[in-house]
Amino acid sequence: MDAIVYVSNTGFTEKYAKILTLETNLPCYTLDEAKKQLKKGSEIVFLGWIMGGKISGLKKAKRRYKIKCIGGVGMDNPKNESDDYLIKKNRIKGIPTHYLQGGFNMAKLTGVYGFMMRTMLKSLQTKTNKSKEDVQFEKMISRGFDKVKLENLQLILFEINKLK
Numbered sequence: 001m002d003a004i005v006y007v008s009n010t011g012f013t014e015k016y017a018k019i020l021t022l023e024t025n026l027p028c029y030t031l032d033e034a035k036k037q038l039k040k041g042s043e044i045v046f047l048g049w050i051m052g053g054k055i056s057g058l059k060k061a062k063r064r065y066k067i068k069c070i071g072g073v074g075m076d077n078p079k080n081e082s083d084d085y086l087i088k089k090n091r092i093k094g095i096p097t098h099y100l101q102g103g104f105n106m107a108k109l110t111g112v113y114g115f116m117m118r119t120m121l122k123s124l125q126t127k128t129n130k131s132k133e134d135v136q137f138e139k140m141i142s143r144g145f146d147k148v149k150l151e152n153l154q155l156i157l158f159e160i161n162k163l164k
């Protein structure tokens with residue numbers, strides 16, 4: 001295994017990548033940095049933030065590196081997000097893949113993603129007859145949260161140690 005490569009928009013995936021580096025001594029690079037630092041065909045663990053079920057950067061990373069393990073970072077409760085769903089949605093074949101709960105930070109969302117999420121929040125705030133899920137989701141995105149912790153990485157660390 002040569003490195004951890006990641007794509008992060010607001011910093012939660014980056015936090016996971018840095019914890020993996022501390023735990024394994026493997027260097028970590030953004031997908032852009034990796035182009036300069038790693039040879040084509042290097043063996044990597046890939047982490048990417050999830051947008052609409054898709055793991056950002058995965059397609060690009062697959063074209064350049066041998067991906068040995070994948071982590072998809074989203075805001076959903078892990079109870080509602082299965083590894084199998086991620087595997088199907090991203091058409092992953094034969095690579096161990098795990099869902100990791102990251103967090104949400106509206107202040108760091110700019111451009112089109114910021115616009116989308118602010119519009120979603122506004123429509124939730126003005127909605128009448130909110131379901132329990134609506135209320136929970138509104139709280140999550142208006143206040144923001146951070147669920148990144150070492151113990152969520154146990155399955156990925158297990159895969160890395162198996163391959164070392």
Ligand SMILES: Cc1cc2nc3c(=O)[nH]c(=O)nc-3n(C[C@H](O)[C@H](O)[C@H](O)COP(=O)(O)O)c2cc1C
Pocket residue numbers: 007008009010011012013014049050051052053054073074075076081101102103104105109113114116117
């Ligand atoms: C436009 C958009 C779409 C998102 N879609 C999903 C999703 O489908 N599933 C999920 O769990 N989280 C989703 N999220 C939440 C992010 O994946 C989550 O905030 C993640 O921790 C961001 O990681 P980052 O800080 O490394 O960018 C979405 C966020 C945005 C802005």
